[in-house]
Amino acid sequence: MNMALFWQAALVGILGYLGAVDSIVMGGVAYGFYILGRPLIAGFMCGLIFEDVKAGVLCGLAVQAVFIATMHTGGTSSTEITYASYGGIGLAMATTKDPAIAVTLAIFIGQTFGLIFYNLRMAGFSYFNHRADRDIDRFNKHALIMDQVVWPQIITFLVRAVPIWAAIYFGRGAVEALLKVIPTQITSIITVLGGLLPALGIAMLMNMLIKNKLQLIYFLFGFAMIAFAKMSTIGLVFIAVLIAYIVYQISGRKGSNNSSNLSGTAKAIQTEDEYEDTDLF
Amino acid sequence: MANQDDKQKPVAQEAKPERLTKKELRSIFLRYMFLPESAMSYEKMHGAAWAVSYMPLGNKYYKNNDQAYQRLLKRHSPFYNTEPQTGQLVNGIVASLEEQIGMGNTNVSEEMPVDVKASLMGPLAGIGDSLMQGILIPTLLSIAMGLSKDGSPLGPLFYIVTYAVIITIVEVVCFKGGYKLGVSAVDKIVGESAKRLTNMFTVLGTIVIGGLAASTIALKTTVKIPFGSQTKPLETIIDGFFPGLLPLVAVLFTFWLISSKRMSANKVILILTLVATVGVLIKFL
Numbered sequence: 196m197n198m199a200l201f202w203q204a205a206l207v208g209i210l211g212y213l214g215a216v217d218s219i220v221m222g223g224v225a226y227g228f229y230i231l232g233r234p235l236i237a238g239f240m241c242g243l244i245f246e247d248v249k250a251g252v253l254c255g256l257a258v259q260a261v262f263i264a265t266m267h268t269g270g271t272s273s274t275e276i277t278y279a280s281y282g283g284i285g286l287a288m289a290t291t292k293d294p295a296i297a298v299t300l301a302i303f304i305g306q307t308f309g310l311i312f313y314n315l316r317m318a319g320f321s322y323f324n325h326r327a328d329r330d331i332d333r334f335n336k337h338a339l340i341m342d343q344v345v346w347p348q349i350i351t352f353l354v355r356a357v358p359i360w361a362a363i364y365f366g367r368g369a370v371e372a373l374l375k376v377i378p379t380q381i382t383s384i385i386t387v388l389g390g391l392l393p394a395l396g397i398a399m400l401m402n403m404l405i406k407n408k409l410q411l412i413y414f415l416f417g418f419a420m421i422a423f424a425k426m427s428t429i430g431l432v433f434i435a436v437l438i439a440y441i442v443y444q445i446s447g448r449k450g451s452n453n454s455s456n457l458s459g460t461a462k463a464i465q466t467e468d469e470y471e472d473t474d475l476f
Numbered sequence: 477m478a479n480q481d482d483k484q485k486p487v488a489q490e491a492k493p494e495r496l497t498k499k500e501l502r503s504i505f506l507r508y509m510f511l512p513e514s515a516m517s518y519e520k521m522h523g524a525a526w527a528v529s530y531m532p533l534g535n536k537y538y539k540n541n542d543q544a545y546q547r548l549l550k551r552h553s554p555f556y557n558t559e560p561q562t563g564q565l566v567n568g569i570v571a572s573l574e575e576q577i578g579m580g581n582t583n584v585s586e587e588m589p590v591d592v593k594a595s596l597m598g599p600l601a602g603i604g605d606s607l608m609q610g611i612l613i614p615t616l617l618s619i620a621m622g623l624s625k626d627g628s629p630l631g632p633l634f635y636i637v638t639y640a641v642i643i644t645i646v647e648v649v650c651f652k653g654g655y656k657l658g659v660s661a662v663d664k665i666v667g668e669s670a671k672r673l674t675n676m677f678t679v680l681g682t683i684v685i686g687g688l689a690a691s692t693i694a695l696k697t698t699v700k701i702p703f704g705s706q707t708k709p710l711e712t713i714i715d716g717f718f719p720g721l722l723p724l725v726a727v728l729f730t731f732w733l734i735s736s737k738r739m740s741a742n743k744v745i746l747i748l749t750l751v752a753t754v755g756v757l758i759k760f761l
Contacts, residue, residue: 216516217513217514217516218513219513219514220510222509222510223509223510223512223513223560224560224561225509225643225644225647229608229613229643230636230639230640233613233617235620235621235624236632236635236636239632242629248627248629249627249628250627252624252627252628252629252632255624255632256624256625256627256631259617259621260621260692263618263688263692264614264685264688264689264692264693266605266609266610267609268605268609269601270516270557271740271741271742273741273745306745306749310745314742317516317518318517318518319517320515320516320517321517321519321520323515323517324515324517324519324520324523324524327515327523327524327527327553328524328553331524331546331549331550332550334542334546334549336531336549339524339527339528339549340528340531343514343515343524343525343527343528344511344515344525344528347514347515348514380756380757383756383761384749384752384753384756387695387752387756387761388749388752389694390693390695390696391695391726391751391752392748393688393689393692393693394689394693394723394726394727394729394730394748395741395744395745395748397692397727397730397731398727398730398731398733398734398735398744399741400605400606400609400610400681400685401685401731401734401735402731402734402735403601403602403605403606404602404606404678404681404682405678405682405735410678410679410682413679414682414683414685414686416686417683417684417685417686417688417689417690418686418689418690418720419690420686420687420690421686421687421690421691422690422719422720422723422724423719423720428614428615428618428684428687428688428691429615429619431684431687432611432615432684434683435679435680435683435684435687436680438679438680439676439677439679439680439683442675442676442679443672443673443676446671446675446676447672
């Protein structure tokens with residue numbers, strides 16, 4: 196029995212719980228999911244645990260590039276990013292420390308076991324919700340805390356930390372053997388899928404934002420600025436703020452036009468911006 | 477109505493019930509920060525995490541009134557879902573409403589916090605998710621990734637510090653703002669004049685995620701086209717007249733599946749896996 200690996204795998208598993216979207220310990224999602232759960236941070240943490248920070252960060256960097264546009268909206272997830280980060284990077288750090296392997300493992304784990312575990316948990320936790328409703332009906336405050344917070348978190352810890360620990364502790368040999376026999380076509384399919392995944396996260400966000408198909412023009416503008424004009428992302432944010440502000444100004448003008456029903460007043464109102472900002476009524 | 481509230485406050489203060497103390501507000505803030513996703517399920521999402529968050533308020537106002545306490549827990553247990561960090565705004569508004577109810581202000585009905593939550597969670601989720609997951613996080617991460625190109629731990633450390641500081645400020649400001657504004661904040665978020673503001677954030681978010689699509693989706697064809705005796709990769713030809721054509725097609729196709737075909741994310745993942753598999757097998761991707 197390899198005690199060092201046992202504890203290393205356990206630590207990665209615990210971090211895999213702390214960085215999960217449904218873990219409460221790290222200030223909810225604020226310091227957990229959105230900090231510890233990011234692959235770049237997971238790579239750094241796994242680097243510390245496996246005593247090779249540089250290799251860890253490089254693995255994290257490669258995995259982060261794939262999952263940078265991962266979205267978690269309305270309870271659905273485009274990928275299970277925490278299983279992917281800690282399972283994939285942890286397993287890679289325990290074996291080859293090769294960033295390419297980390298990416299392959301992360302996508303594979305995130306899109307299969309990760310999503311299955313996540314969806315089962317999301318469906319199964321209705322059980323605790325019903326218990327919480329019953330506790331309120333019986334006005335049992337102590338039971339409410341147990342059923343809404345304590346028990347669900349214990350289950351979440353088990354569902355998150357144990358599989359990651361097991362995957363790293365027992366998977367080391369299996370992964371090394373598997374990498375030797377796996378056909379190159381499978382790895383290239385996983386790589387292509389990794390490149391495609393951001394499209395899903397972005398489409399989920401578009402679905403929340405774009406109500407009118409004409410608004411796609413803003414999306415295409417942003418796309419063109421990066422793809423054609425080769426602008427940096429931060430530069431695009433500044434330009435987007437400017438355009439959004441102009442749209443805000445113009446939409447106010449249109450509103451006052453409609454209420455007065457006189458197109459001629461538009462120019463007169465133009466000089467009285469203060470009145471437009473505080474609503475006419 | 478706001479005027480009436482102001483007139484009633486001093487009266488209510490003279491009577492026994494007083495406003496929430498700083499400590500109690502902090503406790504509601506922290507519970508909402510830590511707990512919303514504690515027993516998350518598709519059926520209820522944040523659900524009764526609200527009830528647990530408002531127990532400090534119940535302990536203060538309804539110590540000797542079990543029925544009122546129970547109604548408080550009950551009205552904060554139905555389905556609720558929004559972006560939890562910027563969602564502190566709703567928590568602040570609800571805290572100010574529940575405080576009025578607890579102090580016995582009859583102008584604020586017990587349905588009001590429920591209505592406020594139901595009408596705010598949708599618009600706020602759209603804005604919050606696009607600001608946080610669509611703009612702030614990818615931007616900070618891409619800076620961090622630049623700092624870590626050679627494997628330096630500087631990038632992760634930069635992200636940890638900047639995001640932790642920014643998000644703490646965002647949560648505190650949202651909660652305090654919501655608490656101060658009370659119901660009047662609702663008009664600011666879903667009222668007629670707020671449509672302009674929402675529209676502004678939508679434009680901002682849509683442009684930035686357009687850029688995100690161009691910089692993150694990696695899809696290249698491996699097909700080579702014969703040019704006389706030589707072959708030229710098709711990808712270089714495409715890049716010549718339309719860089720990022722394949723990623724754009726991919727994201728628009730995925731968007732169409734979700735918005736027009738109303739497919740779930742899980743189904744789309746299966747379709748994308750199928751596309752990747754077929755693409756690799758016919759040697760296109």
